Amino acid sequence: MEKLIREVRILKIYAVVLTVLCAMFFFLAFKNQSSNERFKEIDVERINIVEKDGTLKMVISNKERQHPGLVNHKEMNPREREAGLIFFNSMGDECGGLVYDGNEKESGMAYSVDQRNTDQIMQLQxxxxxxxxKKRVYGLKLWDRPDDxxxxxxxxxADSIKKLNNPEASRKAFAQLKEKRRLGSERFFAGKTANGDVGIFIRDTNGKVRLKLYIDKNNQTHIENIDENGNLVK
Structure with a gap:
């Protein structure tokens, strides 16, 4: 009888402990579902923003752990990139970002917007x-990129050209791509140039400057219409 009473007492204690543990489990589960964690300060080297299915949408990272980029859901070859934010679309491609840095020799920042399936078409830099x-350049740039x-x-x-391991051959190969408009061409810049001109500079489809509206460093105003050969049209 004493053994039976002792076993019943043990079962009661077990039941109470189990009930308390279950209550704590449900309380914590409900708390995690109904509230967000709050942090006053956090140190982190990289944050990946993903959808519920794991699709990568944005990366916030330092320089060492920066994402190399995505093309068709595949990571590009490792490359050095500055700290900042990189954006990705639902197609699995990189579609823009913000990078920055600065040291004793140089500094810079760029916010880029990429055309679908290719490189940037707009950049604030x-x-x-x-x-x-000292040379300082800043403003807004626009590019044209081919759809095909x-x-x-x-x-x-680019990988094939690098394998040539011949500077002259590589230069010619890139020149051919540019001539066929495969690399895209700069079309527009509004801002300050390295020589101190502030204004708007518009290029044709071949990337040649054709129209300038600017004020130079001596506060002189200029409106220049330029032909395809680089000559000023009066």
Whole structure:
């Protein structure tokens, strides 16, 4: 009888402990579902923002752990990139970002918007070199990119040219790609140039400057219409 009473007492204690543990489990589960964690300060080297299915949408990272980029849900070859934010679309491609850095020799920042399947078509940028011949450039740039030469093709072409291991042959190969408009062309810049001109500079489809509206460093105003050969049209 005493053994039976002892076993019943043990069962009661077990039941109470189990009930308390279950209550704590449900309380914590409900708390995690109904509230967000709050942090006053957090140190982290990289944050991946993903959808519920795990699709990568944004990366916030330092320089060492920065994402190399995505093309068709595949990571690009490792490359050095500055700290910042990289955006990704639902197609699995990188579609823009913000990078920045600065040191004793140079500094800069760029916010880029990429055309679908290819590289940037709009960029707000700033760059500056230190030293006696300091050059500072900042403003908005626009590019044209071909629809029939996506980033995947561009990467393969660049890799093939690098394998040539011949500077002159590489220069000619890139020149041919540019002539065929495979690399895209700069079309517009509004901002300050390295020589101190502030204004708007518009290029044709070949990337040649054709129209300038600017004020130079001596506060002189200029409106210049330029032909395709680089000559000023009066």
């Amino acid at each position: 700033y760059s500056e070199s230190a030293g006696k011949d 030469f996506p980033m995947e093709y561009l990467i393969k072409a």
